[in-house]
Amino acid sequence: MEFQEYIERLKTAFICEKYDAEIKKAKQEFVAVGGELGNEVEGFEDVLDIFFDWYIFDRPQIADRLTPLMSFLKNYNLSEEDRKIYLDFANNIHSIFSITKVSTNIRVKNIFTKNRYIIADAHRALLEKGDVIEARLLSFKGGYRFSGAFCFYPKNIYYIIKAKAKEARKEGVEDFTYLIRKFRKLKTVWGRCSNIDIRKVYTLMEEGLIA
Numbered sequence: 043m044e045f046q047e048y049i050e051r052l053k054t055a056f057i058c059e060k061y062d063a064e065i066k067k068a069k070q071e072f073v074a075v076g077g078e079l080g081n082e083v084e085g086f087e088d089v090l091d092i093f094f095d096w097y098i099f100d101r102p103q104i105a106d107r108l109t110p111l112m113s114f115l116k117n118y119n120l121s122e123e124d125r126k127i128y129l130d131f132a133n134n135i136h137s138i139f140s141i142t143k144v145s146t147n148i149r150v151k152n153i154f155t156k157n158r159y160i161i162a163d164a165h166r167a168l169l170e171k172g173d174v175i176e177a178r179l180l181s182f183k184g185g186y187r188f189s190g191a192f193c194f195y196p197k198n199i200y201y202i203i204k205a206k207a208k209e210a211r212k213e214g215v216e217d218f219t220y221l222i223r224k225f226r227k228l229k230t231v232w233g234r235c236s237n238i239d240i241r242k243v244y245t246l247m248e249e250g251l252i253a
Contacts (some may be wrong), residue, residue, distance in 0.1 A: 045163065045180075045182050045187050046190075048124075048127055048128070048131075048182075049189065049190065050112065050146060052098060052110065052114055052128070052131075053094070053098065054100060055118070056097075056110035056113075056114070057094060057097075057098075057115055060206070064103055064104065065097065067104065068096075068097045068101055069093065071101070072093050072096065072097075074252055075198075075223050076159075088191075088192060088193060088194070089193070089230075091190065091191035091192070092176065092191045092192075092193050092226070094191070094243070095136075095178055096151065096188055096193035097110065097188075098110045098134070099109055099131070099134055099178065099189070100136070101112055111128065111131060111132060112132065114128060115128050115129065115132070121251060123147050126172065127182065127183075130180070130181040130182065131180050131181070131182075133181055134178050134179060134180050134181070134189070135151065135159075135178065135179040135186075136176075136177075136178045136179075136219075136222070137152045137154055137155070137176070137177070137218065137222065138152075138153050138154065138174065138175065138176050138177075138195070138203055138221075138222060139151060139152055139153060139174070139175055139176075139177055139226060140153055140173070140174055140200060141169050141170065141171055141172060141173040141174075141175070142158070142171065143171060144169055144170055144171050147160050147162055148160070148161040148169060149161075150177075150179075151202075153174075153204055153207050154207045154210070154211075154218040154221065156217075158180055159189060160185070160186065161178075161179065161185075161186050161187060162182075162185045162186065162187060165188065166204070168192070173194065173196050173197065174195040174196075174197055174199060174200050174203065175192050175193060175194050176192065176193035176195070176222060176225070176226060177189070177191065177192050177193075184195060193229060195225070195229060195240075196232075196240045198239070198240065198241060199225070199228075199240050199241065199244070202241060202244055203225060205219075206220070206221055227247075228240065228244055228247060230242065230244050231243055231247060231252060231253070235252075
């Protein structure tokens with residue numbers, strides 16, 4: 043199977059009527075930590091993609107405390123080849139990246155860890171050098187692919203994210219999830235008042251003057 047077929051197989055198994063109650067609960071949790079899923083939210087479809095990406099790869103289900111990905115590995119009859127593919131998916135990298143080069147492949151830098159990656163078969167039409175995106179990298183047959191969910195940031199927020207990443211590394215932080223959520227919330231708040239520079243919105247949020 044091709045990469046996208048593996049992704050669609052996983053989504054079809056867990057984004058369906060059988061899991062309606064689970065998805066509803068997951069949406070409540072997502073909103074509680076800074077996500078917004080209302081139709082009125084700017085870039086709603088992108089946010090929904092980010093939500094389902096988190097739901098599939100990160101969020102343990104209520105019943106068995108396994109993520110859908112790990113539940114799929116445990117409970118579905120998979121060939122050895124397919125099992126290897128999905129096990130590799132479990133070692134995914136979710137972060138905020140800067141795009142450093144766009145050519146046949148896409149080169150990205152993890153802003154938090156400073157690690158660099160080459161992405162094969164990427165959405166070159168969507169990306170350009172200097173873009174700042176929240177994304178998830180999946181290991182696939184010796185390379186990396188984007189999971190397909192993106193949150194794009196204005197490029198002028200890059201130095202603020204970079205500074206916060208440096209500060210966190212100095213403090214010994216290894217899990218940057220809270221910063222990813224913080225900047226996603228910033229993007230959501232900025233979407234309501236996008237006539238204001240996002241850096242100003244960030245300052246207002248840090249001062250507790252806007253939420």
